[in-house]
Amino acid sequence: MRYIDESLAPGEVILQRGQWPKIFWVGAWAALLLLGIIIVGIFMFFRSWITMSTTDFAVTNRRVILKTGWLNRRTQELAVESVEGVILEQSLLARMFGYGHVVVTGTGDAVIRFPAMAHPVAFRRSIEAARAESSAVHLEHGDREALERAVAANDQTPDEAVVEEPTDEPKRSGQRKHGSFIGLRARR
Numbered sequence: 001m002r003y004i005d006e007s008l009a010p011g012e013v014i015l016q017r018g019q020w021p022k023i024f025w026v027g028a029w030a031a032l033l034l035l036g037i038i039i040v041g042i043f044m045f046f047r048s049w050i051t052m053s054t055t056d057f058a059v060t061n062r063r064v065i066l067k068t069g070w071l072n073r074r075t076q077e078l079a080v081e082s083v084e085g086v087i088l089e090q091s092l093l094a095r096m097f098g099y100g101h102v103v104v105t106g107t108g109d110a111v112i113r114f115p116a117m118a119h120p121v122a123f124r125r126s127i128e129a130a131r132a133e134s135s136a137v138h139l140e141h142g143d144r145e146a147l148e149r150a151v152a153a154n155d156q157t158p159d160e161a162v163v164e165e166p167t168d169e170p171k172r173s174g175q176r177k178h179g180s181f182i183g184l185r186a187r188r
Contacts, residue, residue, distance in 0.1 A: 003067045003075070004058045016126035018057035021099035021118040024048065057114050059126040061133060064104050066112050080130040082106040088124050102127075 004014065032045035054070040064083065066076045083106050090100035100120035104112045104127065117123060 002056050004056050004065050012060045012062050014058050014060050015130055016059045016123050018123055019118040020052045021116060023097045059130055061130055066114055076112045078106045078110055078112055080134045083131055086124050086127050088120055
């Protein structure tokens with residue numbers, strides 16, 4: 001079982017799993033076949049194979065995850081609520097072969113730079129969808145009914161509903177408050 005599958009929290013769902021570009025696998029096999037006579041080709045093939053087999057990256061509905069390493073595991077995870085920006089880097093050659101790099105920046109100094117991946121635009125789109133879903137307000141059934149009753153009692157739509165702030169001062173008849181230049185309330 002892969003690391004990301006093992007680390008899912010209850011209710012967490014994988015939205016997009018990253019994939020290595022096919023051209024990288026072709027390059028590893030080409031190194032083995034062309035340079036296989038020399039030990040360098042065998043070394044290059046196994047190094048590429050281990051790197052691609054032990055790197056796992058995905059977007060869930062709650063996190064953006066990058067796991068690298070086999071003997072020494074390194075993970076980078078960022079909650080989708082903490083994501084501030086997503087950068088897509090693709091050179092001309094990368095666009096021709098359908099791969100690219102995705103860089104996710106989060107609050108503070110958090111930066112996750114993903115390795116080259118196939119379908120980077122779909123991966124980025126999944127991150128943006130998870131961000132949009134996490135910022136949406138979800139009401140449970142009882143809360144939704146209570147809100148609808150409160151709105152119906154006021155005969156207003158939810159967008160028109162106004163919540164009055166409680167004040168410590170009793171209202172005096174004939175007294176009007178005007179906003180001043182700096183936002184303080186002035187009395188007349």
